[in-house]
Amino acid sequence: MMTRSIRTRAGAAWLLAALALALGGAPGCGKSEEPTPGETPPTPVATGDDGALAFETLLESLTAAVTFADGTVLLIAGDQGYRYDLEANAILGSVKLPVAPDAAMRWDGDHALLFVGDSGQNLDMNTMEIVDTVSFDDLDLPPGWDFVDAAAARDADGWFLIRGDEAVVYDEDSGLVSGPYPLTEFGPREAWPAAGVTAAFGTFDGRITVLGVDMIVELDLDAETYVASPVGTKALMPDFSGLPAPFSSGVDAAASLPEGRFLLARGTQALLYSPWAAEGLAPFELGVALDAAVRWSDDAVMLFAGDQALLWDVAAGEVVGTTPLSGLGLPEAWTSVDAVALAAPGLWLVFRGAEYGVLTVLDPEAPAAAPSFSGPFALASLGWPHPRVDAAMALLDGGIALFSGDGYHLADLQAGTLTARAPFKGAGAAPAGGTDSPLAP
Known part of the structure; x- marks a missing residue:
């Protein structure tokens, strides 16, 4: 069973934002960088006035995500991909995909495997062209797995696929697919998106980020920990x-x-x-x-x-x-x-x-x-x-x-x-009971 680990979001973006707030300046979120070939400037629906990613806007239509070799992430909504810089919290550009995938994950080198229905489409991310097809039989998925909701590569360790409330794990060392496991094996029900998982992506340190409209979950399968970060109204x-x-x-x-x-x-x-x-x-x-x-x-x-x-x-x-x-x-x-x-x-x-x-x-x-x-x-x-x-x-x-x-x-x-925010509105006497607490002396 995974153990709960609630933390604030780490990274240079938070450090710079905190210092900018302290110095009375407005935190900067944008990043000046030329888009890669085939990409177009950010679209208004995906970004705010300062170029920052509008999570609540994009998460509502997000269907897949995949990590580039440079650590940026391609967030996919339908057949449109938005290249997102995790550190700068900014969209660098957008690109048209040849298909609208249900899920996606990093595959071989600069390739991504796009899950469309009951098959995987091997996408060359340099040319944005499909080069071949991978069947679910080739992936050794469990019986009944005829689609995938979210997928993430675990660096060189394998991959992690989600379908409904279940997940399967492929381990590169053993060459075996294990599962399906209930998602509650990796964290309690309240830690997962209430409306279901929409996308996932793996980072190059082996961790996995799972996205939903109301929740972002970061998994470390090796350390057996997770970080649950509500978004939007639930978080605030x-x-x-x-x-x-x-x-x-x-x-x-x-x-x-x-x-x-x-x-x-x-x-x-x-x-x-x-x-x-x-x-x-x-x-x-x-x-x-x-x-x-x-x-x-x-x-x-x-x-x-x-x-x-x-x-x-x-x-x-x-x-x-x-x-x-x-x-x-x-x-x-x-x-x-x-x-x-x-x-x-x-x-x-x-x-x-x-x-x-x-x-x-x-x-x-x-x-x-x-x-x-x-x-x-x-x-x-x-x-x-x-x-x-x-x-x-x-x-x-x-x-x-x-x-x-x-x-x-x-x-x-x-x-x-x-x-x-509103006052606490709490009133009345403290509940009866002892000192049932790990902090109690």
Whole structure:
């Protein structure tokens, strides 16, 4: 069974967007590059005014995707392909395909295998011509597999095909096709697109990205992990309407956790809260009043209390390390913080009073020479309507939730926007129960 791994989206695009936001500039998403032969400029339906990919627009009509040798991805809608730069989040050009495939994956060299009905069409991606046909019998697919909804090559390891709610896996080393497996073998039902999978593509590190109208799922079959990233409305509106007291009147600290839940703190009490539904475990006593919290790694959360930062081991439910705030690279005058959010791996947004800054921290997986701080900058430059930020955390799609009182705002670092959301609307007493939580002391 795959294990859940909720992270913000990584990559240079997020780093540049966060820094641009901090410096008061508009994040750039476009990329100046000549299209390859046979390609045409981007079409308005596929891109926004700044050249960025309009996911909600394209995902509604997306039918297939395949990776080029240079790491860009050909997103296919009908017989139209859009070459997409993952790092720049921009469409580089479009191309007409000879067929409208149900699915596609990287094949031999610069070729792609386009699935059309019950056969595969071998496409030369340099000439955009079909050179031969591959039968489903040649692929050794299970009985009854007469079409494919999504396909992805796993670098040199094989391929991964999806049909309905099932998947088959081809392993290059053994030369065997295994499955079909239910998709829930790779992640729970709520982690998969509600309306079904529309496309998939493999990256050259062996991972697989599965696309749907309301969900993007990144699979690592070797590590047996997945990242579920809701898109559109589902991603932008986590439900805080069921929070019990005292959390219904506001939170002092918040952080995302490896099990797909959020850690919320109010006073010395804490709560594990699920973003998938308005439910959480019974509040438990944390033993310390927190000012802020931030995800440190898959196994740990950094808790902030006064002038100290406490490293909390999630599985053990205990503090395993303490460091003074001054040792994190913050300004000398910042003897406490109000909120911290993970903008990208190793990159924090830190808030104190009417100011905030961008802190590059020591990444636990790839330590840097020293932390660095950009700022401080005025909160007013973000359009923030309150005197301070009470708490902040990364959401499942990589956006940032900024809390104030009994409500929150959404900060979109790439778009440079701040959107007010409804109050929590939570009320009533905390549910009865003990401290059934992996964070409980």
